[in-house]
């Protein structure tokens with residue numbers, strides 16, 4: 261017997277994952293014969309972190325037809341050009357992982373090859389000097405790529421945002437409800453499976469008492485616990501703690517101090533690392549650490565001793581297991597957000613994975629509950645994305661030269677996944693980085709972290725020998741000077757926020 265058509269979609273959870281999924285589904289399915297309901301609990305809090313993003317979020321907002329300026333205003337957002345890593349290679353080292361370009365390809369040869377060649381001739385530049393985003397970040401300046409011409413160096417930069425997680429959930433909640441999503445405030449008490457093993461109903465306890473909620477397709481956005489995908493359907497969990505040993509975090513918000521930087525800071529600490537995320541009116545701070553080497557009280561004391569402004573919230577302690585559900589889509593249930601898996605926020609990928617999940621679901625949206633094949637495809641592709649991000653994160657730890665604490669010695673001994681080991685070996689031998697279709701992070705992202713961690717290709721491509729040394733030096737000089745000019749012309753990050761977000765002036769200026 262064929263399974264029933266999917267008409268009734270039920271999302272459980274009103275955090276970032278729940279409301280972003282609701283907003284996206286409602287946008288795409290608007291006017292079609294679907295009913296979308298979101299159940300959120302007033303008693304169970306959202307995780308309340310997740311405030312740094314990466315550039316694909318900007319496309320997501322545009323895809324939903326949302327005005328960027330309005331979104332930035334509503335969510336207390338600032339602009340982000342990348343992440344400054346401090347103390348990762350050695351205690352006093354620092355590097356910038358930029359969004360967007362790092363030099364530019366010349367005659368089909370990667371810029372990195374030119375730079376390597378120049379280094380062999382005694383060049384003193386640093387690689388990040390050739391990134392428009394890194395240059396602006398270094399001077400606390402910001403202007404978006406869209407303000408330059410297509411040919412300008414500025415066009416190579418890219419941005420994302422730091423925003424207030426609760427305001428973001430509220431924004432998407434309003435957006436989704438305007439598009440017809442029905443909000444039910446209730447606690448889900450129980451899940452009933454049908455004879456076929458699919459989820460049939462939820463028992464919910466809300467304002468009008470205990471009731472039954474039916475659905476055809478369920479989206480589990482209940483956070484780490486995975487109320488439907490794990491507790492009801494037993495999807496199983498792949499644990500990646502051996503690769504990424506941090507398993508706790510403590511987070512606190514503080515008052516703003518000093519200039520608002522257009523980047524996240526990721527500062528290596530004795531048993532993990534600390535984030536600093538500047539919003540317009542406050543700062544988000546957190547210490548991600550490994551409980552094998554640090555206890556909760558010491559982590560909190562350390563975090564509070566390191567933040568620069570007065571704290572304005574009580575410290576919040578979080579526990580996690582790095583990894584993912586073995587099946588993120590099982591039967592008629594798809595897990596999105598923390599219920600699907602967790603990778604530490606070192607490269608701000610959590611919200612991105614929510615967007616990937618919901619957009620992949622929309623691509624594969626089945627007509628009926630007969631959806632084994634779509635589920636298989638979904639699981640394969642999402643797990644491949646998680647895996648490639650995992651490898652990129654492991655790179656940050658496994659290449660450290662630090663051995664000053666037990667935690668960092670542990671990181672130096674991490675067994676690298678085969679996929680990463682091959683990539684590293686090939687890069688060291690040739691400067692070539694094997695592209696992977698599931699790789700969120702591209703050539704320039706890998707290069708920034710590799711160079712920042714002191715991993716440099718040992719050989720240049722023989723093709724670069726056709727370019728005379730003087731020509732290589734001239735190219736680098738010209739690019740450096742042009743980027744300097746571009747940065748000098750850009751407004752400060754704060755001036756840009758004031759003009760673009762607060763004063764609401766959108767006139768474009770050519771800045772590159």
Ligand SMILES: Cc1cc2nc3c(=O)[nH]c(=O)nc-3n(C[C@H](O)[C@H](O)[C@H](O)COP(=O)(O)OP(=O)(O)OC[C@H]3O[C@@H](n4cnc5c(N)ncnc54)[C@H](O)[C@@H]3O)c2cc1C
Nearest residue numbers: 273274275276277307310312448482483597598605610611
């Ligand atoms: C320490 C840390 C730092 C992070 N930093 C970043 C970052 O900088 N950038 C980034 O992109 N991501 C980050 N993330 C990830 C990001 O926070 C999450 O991806 C995002 O917040 C989505 O969370 P969620 O909606 O899946 O879960 P939650 O926010 O936990 O929401 C779960 C929802 O389910 C509801 N719920 C649970 N049980 C029930 C029930 N029985 N009945 C009804 N409702 C129920 C709750 O009320 C809540 O609304 C971070 C995560 C952690 C742990």
